[in-house]
Amino acid sequence: MKQQTFKKEERLRSLKVIEQLFDRNNAANLSVGVYPLRFIYQKNERSGKKMPEILISVSKRNLKKAVIRNLIKRRIRESYRLNKGKYDLKSLSYLAVLFIAKENLSFELIQKSMDKFLNRISKGNSV
């Protein structure tokens, strides 16, 4: 329960890293789709930082209204904040979370998807 914070240090803000993360030719980028979310991440060793940096994106193409986009971004962030404390995320350095669905979805669905992904990552790390 100590790790339920989400401050500025955990947000991905560097343009260079973002460009690197969305480069399709880069072999270090791994991608997993768990509806309604898609995760793009890197497993590099990180030095000095305690937690991974995360980026959340909701496309304007799929969801026209700003109110709904904001709501979904907040729900994704909330689901990450509540679930990250359960698992060991030492291997994860950068993570981009994309919203794929074309309609508004409830918090429950997003949370399930996030939980599944984090579970898989932490297991991969232990093996």
Added chain:
RNA sequence: GAAAUAAGUCGUCUUAUCGCUUCGUUCCGGCGAAGAGGAAAGUCCGAACAGCACAGAGCAUCAUGCUACCUAACGGGUAGGGGGAAAGGUUAAAAAACCUUUUUCACAGAAAGUGCCGCAGAAAAUUAUACCGCCAUUAUAUGAUGGUAAGGGUGAAAAGGCGGGGUAAGAGCCCACCGGGUUAAUAGUGAUAUUAAUGAUUGGUAAACCUCAUGAGCUGAAAAACCAAAUAUACCUGCUAUUAAGAAUUGCUCGUUCAAUGCAGGAGGGUAGGUUGCUCAAAAUAUCGGGUAACCGAUAUUGUAGAUAAAUGAUAAGAAUUUCGUUUAACGGAAUACAGAAUUCGGCUUACAGACUUAUUUCUUCU
């Protein structure tokens, strides 16, 4: 009491747990305070503010367009004038006229000039070129020549309308009334209205070009300033100390300025973080006063988001409103609109579940 229309106001609330942003405080563990809208939207107008330019002048371009007022300003608003439409009333045989109410109008100029007006029609615009018709003459029984725009027909629109005189038949050819034009007087700040005189009286279109009047320098906070880091007045090519050519002068021209630490191009390198701008402002609320109103003035109180890939959220419980079912006052289910600040204001436009207030009209019930 219900419905419709118009105008205006509001537009879910409370508690708990875990979080986010800013500010304050701190014994650095924390603690406290504040935290989306009426449209924050569209980006359609107008400003503030900032940078660049600025001796100045002209042209072009764009916008606005009845009058007065409000306003920092406006293409916004208020009031008035005029035109159109609808309803009712009065006069009247009818056409129509007048009055009242409601509603609506991007409402300067077509007598400065140019263009356009398909099809139909004789003719679509410098006193018109005659299809049918009417009249005259002539030959003859239907043609020819001439006159005629009153009637028919065509069309969205036919050279003011209507009645009388007049005439071979007709025509503002002449006259009365009406409409419109011009001039004058009176009323009004003005748009305009009323009255009088005057002359036969020139289709529509300017959301076609255009004319007139008024206004606008250009670019927008990703503007701009400072700090840190990095550094380059590196290098190459061209242009020039005189004329020419060139460059700048932010649409063009004149004019003005420029001589190397300059201008233009090439190739290449670095940074891409922070602070200010940034939220106290043409501020909001209340009361009183002025004004038909938009709005203005005085007094008091309040101190009201400031993020930067971008905070204002998630979960649980309860309440409120609407609706559906069971069934008659409780239970259960569902729903609670439009929509998210990005420098800040004033408007306009568009979206909006539901609730409330006021006014008008209609219907019903009671007195």
Added chain:
RNA sequence: GCCUUCGUAGCUCAGUGGUAGAGCACUUCCUUGGUAAGGAAGAGGUCGGCAGUCCGAUUCUGCUCGAAGGCU
């Protein structure tokens, strides 16, 4: 945040005030033993939507919906 352009037949596009067109595709017929090509005929449009100007709007004006692109 700011700016620009485009919505016309199933698809790609013309048309810029006066009866909405072309190519490909589609349907029917001819041709062939059969198919393709070729020939003949035909169907298919609220000109994105709502208002206004005009006698008349795809065209002009305003609002609105959607799509694409640019500035950085």
